Amino acid sequence: MSTKLAKPALSLVLVTLTSPMILAQSGEDLPKRAIERRAIEAVIWGMPAVNYELMLHEMLTKTDGKVNQIIYWSRPLDWKNQTLTPNPDAVYFMAFFNTKDAGPMVLEIPPAESGSLAANIDDVWQMPLEDAGPEGADTGKGGKYLILPPGYKEKPPGGYIVLPSDTYGGFALLRSNLVSHSDADVAKSVAYGKRVKLYPLSQAASPPETKFTDAIGVIFDSTIPYDVRFFRSLDRIVQSEPWLERDRAMIDQLRSLGIEKGKPFSPDENATDILNAAALEAKASLEQRYDQGLPPFWPGSRWGAPAYPEVIEAAQSGYANPDKYPVDLRGLTYTYGFIGIKRLGTAQTYLMAIKDKEGHAFDGGKTYRLRVPANAPVKQYWSATVYDRATHALVRDMSRASRASNSTEVQKNADGSVDIYFGPTAPAGKESNWVPTKPDGQFEVLFRLYGPQKPLFDRTWKLPEIEEVK
Numbered sequence: 001m002s003t004k005l006a007k008p009a010l011s012l013v014l015v016t017l018t019s020p021m022i023l024a025q026s027g028e029d030l031p032k033r034a035i036e037r038r039a040i041e042a043v044i045w046g047m048p049a050v051n052y053e054l055m056l057h058e059m060l061t062k063t064d065g066k067v068n069q070i071i072y073w074s075r076p077l078d079w080k081n082q083t084l085t086p087n088p089d090a091v092y093f094m095a096f097f098n099t100k101d102a103g104p105m106v107l108e109i110p111p112a113e114s115g116s117l118a119a120n121i122d123d124v125w126q127m128p129l130e131d132a133g134p135e136g137a138d139t140g141k142g143g144k145y146l147i148l149p150p151g152y153k154e155k156p157p158g159g160y161i162v163l164p165s166d167t168y169g170g171f172a173l174l175r176s177n178l179v180s181h182s183d184a185d186v187a188k189s190v191a192y193g194k195r196v197k198l199y200p201l202s203q204a205a206s207p208p209e210t211k212f213t214d215a216i217g218v219i220f221d222s223t224i225p226y227d228v229r230f231f232r233s234l235d236r237i238v239q240s241e242p243w244l245e246r247d248r249a250m251i252d253q254l255r256s257l258g259i260e261k262g263k264p265f266s267p268d269e270n271a272t273d274i275l276n277a278a279a280l281e282a283k284a285s286l287e288q289r290y291d292q293g294l295p296p297f298w299p300g301s302r303w304g305a306p307a308y309p310e311v312i313e314a315a316q317s318g319y320a321n322p323d324k325y326p327v328d329l330r331g332l333t334y335t336y337g338f339i340g341i342k343r344l345g346t347a348q349t350y351l352m353a354i355k356d357k358e359g360h361a362f363d364g365g366k367t368y369r370l371r372v373p374a375n376a377p378v379k380q381y382w383s384a385t386v387y388d389r390a391t392h393a394l395v396r397d398m399s400r401a402s403r404a405s406n407s408t409e410v411q412k413n414a415d416g417s418v419d420i421y422f423g424p425t426a427p428a429g430k431e432s433n434w435v436p437t438k439p440d441g442q443f444e445v446l447f448r449l450y451g452p453q454k455p456l457f458d459r460t461w462k463l464p465e466i467e468e469v470k
Contacts, residue, residue, distance in 0.1 A: 072092060079398055119131060131342040421434045
């Protein structure tokens with residue numbers, strides 16, 4: 001903008017801001033407006049920790065599972081698992097750990113012999129501490145991962161993969177891979193996952209038996225609540241975890257919202273109304289940014305990488321760059337997914353589509369087709385999963401959520417390609433290749449590649465756009 005244009009614009013702003021009416025209104029509204037602004041920023045900043053805490057809270061209140069134990073789903077996930085963009089083509093195990101009272105915790109991963117894991121270990125802020133399994137630090141040989149509390153000073157014993165953490169809490173997501181969806185293969189996947197162990201280092205000489213709790217059938221809902229419940233969850237994080245140096249600027253910001261370490265969070269009716277409104281405004285801002293699209297994986301493609309490069313770099317380095325802190329993009333990322341991955345692109349790669357070939361949002365009342373080309377570059381399997389655009393969770397009350405190459409009933413075309421259909425009803429003769437959608441809502445599609453190979457990354461293999469079938 002030229003100087004000639006800038007001066008009149010600045011003058012107009014100054015005149016507007018100094019008018020007696022505006023000043024009078026501002027004097028009355030400033031405290032409220034300050035709280036609203038700070039609450040909006042708190043939602044964006046706190047998103048990854050609240051995302052984690054919501055899952056922890058569901059485990060503690062909806063299941064018999066406890067911290068320093070493992071919950072699992074004894075069958076591939078259905079819609080009752082309302083976590084953000086979960087994988088319904090693997091068997092899920094989740095280990096929520098806390099070193100505050102128990103001290104260092106050991107997560108023991110079995111060798112990849114009768115099965116394999118795609119596993120990630122994160123702190124409360126979902127910063128990846130390490131990956132485990134064939135593409136993790138143990139390279140499939142199995143290993144003992146030792147998670148240390150913040151400020152741990154003792155020398156760890158030998159024979160462990162040592163993971164210093166700056167939070168007491170954290171969790172591991174362990175996906176036990178499926179060869180197929182047959183009952184026998186699911187049983188094998190469950191049995192292999194149950195070989196994982198979790199116990200305190202203090203009991204390593206004679207580890208107690210790890211307790212596993214089956215969460216199948218539980219309405220496990222950790223979708224993001226954009227109201228005062230978000231701040232209640234954030235308060236639980238503040239009360240239980242140490243402040244990180246990079247986040248100390250938020251101490252006063254949160255105190256102005258009534259969230260302060262060592263004090264109860266009890267907003268009155270007026271404060272609750274302000275926090276509810278601020279959470280909704282934060283949601284609108286995040287959704288607007290999401291609708292602009294994710295970084296395209298191929299030039300001009302509707303398929304985007306759901307992990308932003310700035311967020312990946314920051315998380316994988318432990319936020320080592322003192323001149324970068326991608327809070328906004330991090331907040332956006334954890335509105336539609338969970339878990340941080342240390343070596344993204346090794347065990348799995350993700351592609352997200354939120355619009356069709358023509359640039360229109362997916363309508364659950366219409367039918368669409370995705371043609372997956374032959375020779376998909378995967379060592380294990382690919383899958384296409386539908387999620388509710390409004391919540392980023394599996395669409396409720398649907399008979400299934402995905403189709404995958406490890407589903408034996410999926411039909412191939414003569415050239416080896418596969419047509420996957422998304423819509424309220426299956427096209428004639430295509431039931432085995434169909435994923436149902438709800439006519440009264442929008443949806444999004446996540447394409448997973450497990451064991452991705454070189455043709456994907458050098459872009460010689462390309463996934464076509466999803467097209468409406470008219």
